[in-house]
Amino acid sequence: MEKTLNIKYQPERTCVACRKKGKKTDFIRVVKTPTGEFIIDKTGKAEGRGAYICCNKDCIAKLKKTRQLNRAFKCEVQNSVYDAVEEAFVDKQEQN
Numbered sequence: 001m002e003k004t005l006n007i008k009y010q011p012e013r014t015c016v017a018c019r020k021k022g023k024k025t026d027f028i029r030v031v032k033t034p035t036g037e038f039i040i041d042k043t044g045k046a047e048g049r050g051a052y053i054c055c056n057k058d059c060i061a062k063l064k065k066t067r068q069l070n071r072a073f074k075c076e077v078q079n080s081v082y083d084a085v086e087e088a089f090v091d092k093q094e095q096n
């Protein structure tokens with residue numbers, strides 16, 4: 001079992017929807033800031049607890065359907081946050 005105390009040590013990123021590991025750049029990062037707000041961290045430098053989602057349609061859909069962010073952050077995550085993840089995904093697709 002992973003110890004939650006070690007959240008600062010993240011050698012690999014794991015998608016919260018499919019559990020696949022990968023490079024930081026392959027993911028969309030959602031951060032819960034120290035003030036309790038959820039943001040999409042596009043720089044990868046935001047402070048706070050983060051969750052990662054692969055940049056693929058299936059994971060984005062699954063994330064929303066199963067409300068995986070609630071589980072990842074152990075609290076209620078508003079729909080607007082899920083919408084923001086979807087938007088970030090669309091943006092990222094357009095960049096490529």
Ligand SMILES: [Zn+2]
Nearest residue numbers: 015018054059
């Ligand atoms: Zn995934």
